[in-house]
Amino acid sequence: MKLLLKNAHIDGIRYYDTYRKNGGYTVAEKALRTMTPDAVTEEVKKSGLRGRGGAGFPTGMKWSFLAKPEGVPRYLVCNADESEPGTFKDRYLMETIPHLLIEGLLISSFALGSNNTYIYIRGEYAWVAEILEQAVAEAKANGWLGKNILGTGFDCMVHVHVGAGAYICGEETALLESLEGKRGNPRIKPPFPAIKGVWNCPTVVNNVETLATIVPVIESGGEAYAKIGIGKSTGTKLISACGNINKPGVYEIELKVSVEEFLYSDEYCGGIANGKRLKACIPGGSSVPILPANLLLKTAKGEQRLMTYESLSDGGFETGSMLGSGGFIVYDEDQCIVRNTMTLARFYHHESCGQCSPCREGTGWLEKILHHIEYGKGKMKDIDLLWSVQSHIEGNTICPLGDAAAWPVAAAIRHFRDEFEWHIENPYEAQRRNYGLAHYADPMEAVA
Amino acid sequence: MSVQFSEQKLNRVKELVSHYPDGKQKSALIPVLHLAQEENEGWLSVEWMDYVASLLQVTPIEVYEVATFYTMLNTKPVGKYVFEVCQTGPCMIKGSSDIISYIEEKLSIKPGETTKDGMFTLKTVECLGACGYAPMMQLGKVYKEHLTKEKVDAIIEECRREAQRIMNN
Numbered sequence: 001m002k003l004l005l006k007n008a009h010i011d012g013i014r015y016y017d018t019y020r021k022n023g024g025y026t027v028a029e030k031a032l033r034t035m036t037p038d039a040v041t042e043e044v045k046k047s048g049l050r051g052r053g054g055a056g057f058p059t060g061m062k063w064s065f066l067a068k069p070e071g072v073p074r075y076l077v078c079n080a081d082e083s084e085p086g087t088f089k090d091r092y093l094m095e096t097i098p099h100l101l102i103e104g105l106l107i108s109s110f111a112l113g114s115n116n117t118y119i120y121i122r123g124e125y126a127w128v129a130e131i132l133e134q135a136v137a138e139a140k141a142n143g144w145l146g147k148n149i150l151g152t153g154f155d156c157m158v159h160v161h162v163g164a165g166a167y168i169c170g171e172e173t174a175l176l177e178s179l180e181g182k183r184g185n186p187r188i189k190p191p192f193p194a195i196k197g198v199w200n201c202p203t204v205v206n207n208v209e210t211l212a213t214i215v216p217v218i219e220s221g222g223e224a225y226a227k228i229g230i231g232k233s234t235g236t237k238l239i240s241a242c243g244n245i246n247k248p249g250v251y252e253i254e255l256k257v258s259v260e261e262f263l264y265s266d267e268y269c270g271g272i273a274n275g276k277r278l279k280a281c282i283p284g285g286s287s288v289p290i291l292p293a294n295l296l297l298k299t300a301k302g303e304q305r306l307m308t309y310e311s312l313s314d315g316g317f318e319t320g321s322m323l324g325s326g327g328f329i330v331y332d333e334d335q336c337i338v339r340n341t342m343t344l345a346r347f348y349h350h351e352s353c354g355q356c357s358p359c360r361e362g363t364g365w366l367e368k369i370l371h372h373i374e375y376g377k378g379k380m381k382d383i384d385l386l387w388s389v390q391s392h393i394e395g396n397t398i399c400p401l402g403d404a405a406a407w408p409v410a411a412a413i414r415h416f417r418d419e420f421e422w423h424i425e426n427p428y429e430a431q432r433r434n435y436g437l438a439h440y441a442d443p444m445e446a447v448a
Numbered sequence: 449m450s451v452q453f454s455e456q457k458l459n460r461v462k463e464l465v466s467h468y469p470d471g472k473q474k475s476a477l478i479p480v481l482h483l484a485q486e487e488n489e490g491w492l493s494v495e496w497m498d499y500v501a502s503l504l505q506v507t508p509i510e511v512y513e514v515a516t517f518y519t520m521l522n523t524k525p526v527g528k529y530v531f532e533v534c535q536t537g538p539c540m541i542k543g544s545s546d547i548i549s550y551i552e553e554k555l556s557i558k559p560g561e562t563t564k565d566g567m568f569t570l571k572t573v574e575c576l577g578a579c580g581y582a583p584m585m586q587l588g589k590v591y592k593e594h595l596t597k598e599k600v601d602a603i604i605e606e607c608r609r610e611a612q613r614i615m616n617n
Contacts, residue, residue, distance in 0.1 A: 073469070085536045085575040116469075123482070123520045124576050126589040159467040164478050165519030167574070181477035181506075183517040199472055240580060242538045248580035286537060286575075329579065335541050343537045347574045353517075 001228065001254040003216040003236050004209070008096045014131065016138035019099040025144055027219045031107045032152050035218075040111035044214065046222025048234035053079055053170070053207030054285060054325040055400075056309050065194040066112055067202040075203045076114035078105060078211055079175055080121035080128075083167040085286035085347060086327025089238035090208035092250040094121075094128050098135035102158060104211040106144060107218055109156045112204055116157055119208075120175050123164040132160045167351035171399045172205040174353065185355050186399035209238050229255035233308035237323070239268075243281075243330035246270035259283070259305045259312075260297045262328070269330065276332035279437055280415075283312055284324020286344050287404035289411030290337070291321050292440035317411065333437040337419050338430075341412040342370035348405030359402040362393040366409055373420060376427030383420050387413055416440075451495050453503075457483055461503060473504050477514055480504065481521055490530065491522040519573065527562040527569035529607045532586040533595075535572045538579035547583045547595050548572060554604065567611060568604070 002008075012018040019025075031040055045060030066074060078101070082090040094101060101119075109117045121129050136158050139145045147155045161179055163169050169178045173187035176198045197203020213235065217225045226234045233255035239262070242248045247270035253262060262268045263278070272278050278293040298305055300319035305311050312323045331340065349363035369386050372378045390406035397403070413420060418438065423430045453461065461480055468475040480503065484496045492515050501508045515521045531551060535544050548570075552558055555568050562569040578584040581593035592603055 082577050083575060086538055086579050088577045088579055088581075091577050116467075118467075122577070123478075123518070124586055161467070161475075162479055162482065163518070164482065164521050165573075166517065178478065179475060180472070181474035181504075181510075181514065183513055199469060242579035242582065243541055248582075250580070282537075327579070329538050331541060340537045340541065343535065343540045347536050350574050 001236055002252050003228075004093065004100065004212055004238065005097070005250075005252045013097050014095075014099075014135075016099060016135070016142060019097070020142070024099055025103055027215050028103045028106045028144065029150065031218050032110055032150050032154060037111045037113060040107060040218060043218055043222035044111070047217045047225040048222075048232060049210065049213055049217055049225070050232075050234075050309065051207055052209035052213065052237060052326070054084065054287070056323065059206065059210055062194070062206070063112060063204060065192065066204055067195045068113065069202070073115065073201050074113050075198050075201055076105065076109050076112050076117045077172075077175065077179065077198060077203055077205045078117065078119040078208060079170060079172065079205050080119050080125070080208045081163055081167075081170040081175060082125075082208070082325075083122055083170050083351075084325045084327055085344065086242060086282060086329040087240055087285045087325040088242075089240040089250050089326055091125055091128055092240070093208060093212055093238065094125075095131060098131050099139065100212045100215055101132075101208055102135050102139050102144070104214040105158055106139075106149070106156060107214050108204075108206070108211055109158075110154055114204075115155045116159065118179060118198075119158060119160050120169070120179055121160060121162055122169070123162050126162070129160050129162050136160060166353075167347075168353045168399070168401055171401065174399065175205060176203065183353070185353050186401075188398055230306065230308055231310060233310060233323075237307070237326055239307065239326040239328050241269045241328040241330070243328075244273050244276060244332035244335065245330045246273050253307055255306075255308045257307045258297075259307055262307050263297075263330065269328075272330065272332050274332070276334060277437055278330065279333045279335060279440055280331040280337065282321070282327070282329040282331075282408075283307075284322045285327035286329070286347065287407055288322040288324040289317055289320070289407055290331075290340075290415065291411075292415045294440055295319050295415070317407070318414070321411075334434055336374075336434050337412055337416040338370065338374050338423050341409060342367065342374045344408045345370050345405070348401065352401060352405070356397040356402065358393045358396040359405065362389050362402070363405045365389050366393075366405065370409075373423050374430075376423075376431055378420075378424040378427070380421070380424055382424070383413060383417065451488070451493075451499050453483070453487065457487065465504070474506050474510070477504060477506070477511065478518065478521075481511070481515060485521065489528070490526045491524060525562070528567050528611060529587060530569045530571060531603075532571045532573040532576075534574070534576050534578070534582070534584055534586075536575040538575070539582040539584060542582035544583040547585075547597075547600060550597050550600055554600065567607070 049059045050056040166184045168174045169184040174184040178184040193203040264271045282290045299314045345366040349367040354360045390409045393402045394406040419435045464476040465473045497511045501511045559572040583595045584593040
């Protein structure tokens with residue numbers, strides 16, 4: 001089922017004329033002409049839409065927290081600082097159908113009362129920023145942005161703000177600091193951005209996909225949208241699939257497709273590449289726990305695992321993971337879990353802002369210890385040391401980057417401890433060959 | 449002050465500043481530093497940072513602390529072409545280490561170094577959001593994806609040809 005990408009295949013959909021011809025901006029017109037801001041928020045609440053950036057917080061609820069003091073401007077900020085390893089869905093959305101985001105921003109700005117809305121986009125996506133700037137200019141030229149839109153008296157301008165390379169700026173308060181022209185150091189909460197955000201004004205920060213999804217939510221109404229998906233996982237979600245699969249790319253799925261179908265069907269990933277077998281998968285961006293094949297397709301209880309918030313986290317961190325940002329990274333039997341974990345630890349070490357000691361120091365130690373193990377200098381007690389370091393980072397930092405750095409290491413040790421031990425016991429062999437599949441075999445393949 | 453933006457760039461700065469509320473011109477700092485970097489062969493000298501500080505009416509230290517925080521802002525000179533090769537997990541499992549070694553060998557530089565002729569800098573970077581099209585590198589404002597050794601050869605050739613063209617003009 002496609003809601004966001006249903007027109008993505010149309011030639012020229014990036015440009016205003018084609019987007020408009022295919023029904024673009026009719027939903028914005030409906031919202032601005034026939035609805036009140038509160039009614040829009042109410043529909044978003046009813047839809048059960050959850051933040052698509054990774055945390056999965058209900059969007060309608062986030063909006064309803066926004067303080068509305070008299071005479072103080074309010075701001076909507078779109079988080080396009082997509083940097084979570086494995087995640088490239090927002091980039092695809094913005095490159096392909098930028099006006100969907102602009103339309104979503106317009107409706108959301110109307111609901112929240114934001115007259116100046118910002119898209120904070122990571123600096124590396126320089127060409128995407130240009131696409132967005134062009135889309136904003138087109139929307140403005142056609143009266144969808146600017147003063148007195150559709151004669152309703154509502155003013156709204158969208159500004160594209162380019163960052164300069166910092167994963168941490170995806171954290172909403174770091175993003176706001178960066179938008180103010182400062183280092184991206186996360187703020188201590190409370191106060192939350194809904195009370196004091198950018199320039200001390202009430203602010204809502206939402207992910208690109210979340211804001212684009214406002215368009216289909218308002219188009220069909222919240223109740224109809226909530227019927228898509230299963231339970232509290234309503235609607236559709238963009239999943240960016242990468243790693244050792246036949247068809248890497250961005251797919252829109254209804255939040256009820258099974259992991260097995262997503263991984264093996266030709267509609268999506270098309271199975272493991274080169275006839276190899278599945279070893280492991282990080283289903284929701286590098287921060288979420290890695291799962292061995294035998295826990296990916298079925299839960300520990302033996303139920304089929306689905307691509308939903310609930311099913312992917314079934315079993316907690318012991319035997320489950322998270323839907324996260326939808327960065328689906330697949331590892332085949334030839335991949336080394338130690339090496340992969342080392343690259344992720346290096347990533348978080350590089351991206352730690354340095355504000356909190358447990359994260360600044362701890363991520364460095366995680367990288368160092370993993371580097372030792374990977375390059376044949378590890379000792380058996382290093383595994384427990386890794387565990388100890390990660391457990392001292394988790395929960396002890398201002399922002400969730402600490403947790404995000406700790407979880408991948410914890411999960412790798414939890415599920416692949418024997419591979420770490422093998423690396424340490426066989427330092428020379430480990431340089432030359434991989435540990436292989438061991439007992440992580442994919443149970444579905446045995447059936448086939 | 450010896451460095452300054454062209455008239456055209458100054459207008460762009462003005463426009464950038466207008467995106468933010470009155471008195472919040474500091475918000476334009478990162479976008480303006482990008483412009484300064486373009487003017488100064490890809491890096492920010494103290495002179496340029498001080499100039500940006502004066503333009504935006506902030507203290508120089510406010511510019512330095514930002515310039516040293518963000519990966520894309522260089523406070524040291526770089527080559528004409530900067531190869532920023534991603535080395536994070538999803539690229540690693542698709543062979544980014546081989547691509548990095550190949551560039552090292554081909555250009556005789558290590559990550560962080562610049563070739564003697566000032567043409568190329570090699571940098572290893574963390575996830576750039578192109579995991580499905582790995583391995584990849586950023587080259588200026590564009591991504592080069594699905595890299596192979598042959599593609600790297602072609603990119604290097606292309607850069608050399610372009611540099612030659614610019615020099616001849």
